[in-house]
Amino acid sequence: MNRGAQAVVVMLLGGAVLRATWADVYLRYVKQGLRPFLIAAGLLLVTTAVMTLIYELRDMHRPADHPDDDDHGHAHGGPVVGWLLLLPAFGLLMIVPPALGADTAARAGSALSSIEDTAYPPLPPGDPAKLTLLEYGYRAVYDSGRTLRDREIQLTGFIATGPDGQPMLARIILACCAADGVPIKIGLRGDVPRLASDTWVQVQGRWIPHTAKDPVNDSDIPYLEVDIWQKISPPAEQYE
Known part of the structure; x- marks a missing residue:
């Protein structure tokens, strides 16, 4: 050459x-x-x-x-x-590879693996309150849902299979690049969408005092009682 x-x-x-x-x-x-x-x-x-x-x-x-x-x-x-x-x-x-999705969520432990020792401010007024899955997870697990009570919450993510075999909402979090991506997982109850894995949805619902253990790393998976959901197109930026 x-x-x-x-x-x-x-x-x-x-x-x-x-x-x-x-x-x-x-x-x-x-x-x-x-x-x-x-x-x-x-x-x-x-x-x-x-x-x-x-x-x-x-x-x-x-x-x-x-x-x-x-x-x-x-x-x-x-x-x-x-x-x-x-x-x-x-x-x-x-070649345009797919973003990390449900397969990564099944193989990797939830990002909620360490205690966030911080004060959580009240959510902004108006329902639904639009939160990332990570924000909802920290508030639900480490603040015992204090700031989530009596509020309608809107979350966006893709469908994956939860530890109980039921659909859950997930999204991949990056520190820098896809090589270090880890999932954040939110269990779903109520009007749960029965869709194929990696289908993107927007759900609206309420916090419930229920968690499950992630079988991969034993971290807590919080839950959301779903009232409304809709299928959406994958966003351009699929990672949190």
Whole structure:
């Protein structure tokens, strides 16, 4: 692989990163807050590739009696293994993997595995109160539902199978990227949607003083009494 081919590979890789970022495909891999860093990295790769190609074309038109400064010319190529860099580039360009979902929720323990020693402020006025699954879980488990009582709560997530074999609501939480994703799980009672796993739903209901143990890591899974639910399209940002 000569220098020109290396530049082309780097340009394809940078372009793939930029395309994935522009099309929101990157949200399948990392958190939304990392978007500026991905754009910067993609632009840096493309700029480096363009500059390399410019220098390569300039050297091609250099007279033969003006060899490169290192007296080795530019005919020597890099290792052939460099072509393997095309694989992640083509992967980003041609393959859109699904986000982590019900399978991850079944294999990994709930994120509610440590006590959050904090004061929970009252929910904002108006029903339903829209909460993330993690917010609801902490308030339900570690605050004994104090701020959730007598309130209608709205949660959004995908359907997974709970420890009791019944449907539950889940969502994957990322610290940085999909490799460290862990699920947050909320059990469902009442008007429970009977849908296939990984189906996205929005549910509205009330906190109930009931929990179950996650068989994976023995953490508490809080429950919600469902009054209303509706099937929705998967959001662009599927991770919490």
